[in-house]
Amino acid sequence: MKPVFLKSRNGQILLPLLLLPFWFLIYHYLQPFTNYLVYNAFGMTKGTQLADALWFFLFEFPKVMLLLTLIIFFVGIIRTFFTPERTRKALEGRKTFTGNVMAASLGIVTPFCSCSAIPLFLGFVESGVPLGVTFSFLIAAPMINEVAIILLYGMFGWKVAVIYVGTGLAIAITAGWVIGILKLEKWVEPWVYETHLGNSGLADETLIFTKRIKLGYEAVREIVGKVWVYVALGILVGAGAHGYVPEAFMASLMGKSVWYSIPLSIIIGIPLYSNAAGIVPIVSVLIEKGASLGTALAFMMSVIGLSLPEMIILRKVLKMPLILTFIGIVGLGIMIVGYLFNYIF
Amino acid sequence: MNIKVLGTGCANCKSLEKATYSAVAELGIDASIEKVEDITKIMAYGIMRTPGLVIDEKVVLSGRIPGMTELKEIISKSV
Structure with missing residues (x-):
């Protein structure tokens, strides 16, 4: 029989608290368990290619899934406080630089899906958020998201995660600011300014806390349910490369000494489309095999931040010169970040 | 409706x-369901x-897919 309290309202708060110790236990013992499984139970020899590849997958996949589930649950709750409607209100009429900083920062926490890019763009521009400020948001929102941050933390440690967030913010702020200065409103499709924005009449509800927790569960179900395939595929490719690709294989292609590797990685990254979940495990192997950090980060930012499908969606509201300007400025920003990191590290 | x-x-x-189709079928309500794909029409609802989900010209939901129980609740509340 199930204890009654699990079904009550408080149960929704108690359940995650009860599951938390189990989460830590599994996370803590994952490495020795994987060791036991691969080297003892399967009787494989440490150092062989197949054993290395299998170990990589059996360890990294559950680890990343554990991190994703926990963090997305909490981020899901935090995000109930930041709706696009509130973000828009906060950005209305903001002048350039402050507005760009706010928009980029809010881009991290406001729920965003590239399929909503058009209504969001219209909603922002219609209600008087400046074009450059809107762009800061549109650049930051997909590029710096919780999935990217968690995966970078899980596979590279907190330093790389912080670097990624910091440089991503810098690119979003600067690119939006420059677009604002250039006054490119003339390259927005005219119908955008003729669209009438209705009032949804949806009350800005103040949610009770149990409802927020429920939305946290929903976020886990929706996001983890969607990205686990990409994580599995990314780690599978990563595991194969980890076991079978010789060390330093990437050094001659994406190493520090290859000066043109950064612009080339960015150009290759644009038509490639993947979310953070699929690309981070691959990037981690690129680095392991000799790619430099700056080049690998530039490649990752290009794949996530400059995606062809999103450009095609945005073409509905933006004229081609503006899309090209957008790609040019963001690409340039990514390039500077890449060279900077190759220089520092 | x-x-x-x-x-x-x-x-x-x-x-x-x-x-929405399955929720309406399960509730046994007489309702016509339409899909609105024109972005200008969507924006007119202010989402x-x-x-988004609109029942009798009133926006009831935007930005997420509710669970089946919640969806049925929303629909039956508007009857």
Whole structure:
């Protein structure tokens, strides 16, 4: 029989608290368990290619899934406080630089899906958020998201995660600011300014806390349910490369000494489309095999931040010169970040 | 009653449309369900996140797919 309290309202708060110790236990013992499984139970020899590849997958996949589930649950709750409607209100009429900083920062926490890019763009521009400020948001929102941050933390440690967030913010702020200065409103499709924005009449509800927790569960179900395939595929490719690709294989292609590797990685990254979940495990192997950090980060930012499908969606509201300007400025920003990191590290 | 699913054709919008059809069928309500894909019409409802759900010209949901129980609750409340 199930204890009654699990079904009550408080149960929704108690359940995650009860599951938390189990989460830590599994996370803590994952490495020795994987060791036991691969080297003892399967009787494989440490150092062989197949054993290395299998170990990589059996360890990294559950680890990343554990991190994703926990963090997305909490981020899901935090995000109930930041709706696009509130973000828009906060950005209305903001002048350039402050507005760009706010928009980029809010881009991290406001729920965003590239399929909503058009209504969001219209909603922002219609209600008087400046074009450059809107762009800061549109650049930051997909590029710096919780999935990217968690995966970078899980596979590279907190330093790389912080670097990624910091440089991503810098690119979003600067690119939006420059677009604002250039006054490119003339390259927005005219119908955008003729669209009438209705009032949804949806009350800005103040949610009770149990409802927020429920939305946290929903976020886990929706996001983890969607990205686990990409994580599995990314780690599978990563595991194969980890076991079978010789060390330093990437050094001659994406190493520090290859000066043109950064612009080339960015150009290759644009038509490639993947979310953070699929690309981070691959990037981690690129680095392991000799790619430099700056080049690998530039490649990752290009794949996530400059995606062809999103450009095609945005073409509905933006004229081609503006899309090209957008790609040019963001690409340039990514390039500077890449060279900077190759220089520092 | 008239139910409109607002969405430009993304995966989430399609699954909300499907869920709405099954919710209406399960509740046994007499309702017409429409899909609105024209972005200017969607914007007229004032939402910034798709998918959106409109019942008798009133926006009841935007930006997420509710669970089946919640969706049925929303629909039966508007009868």
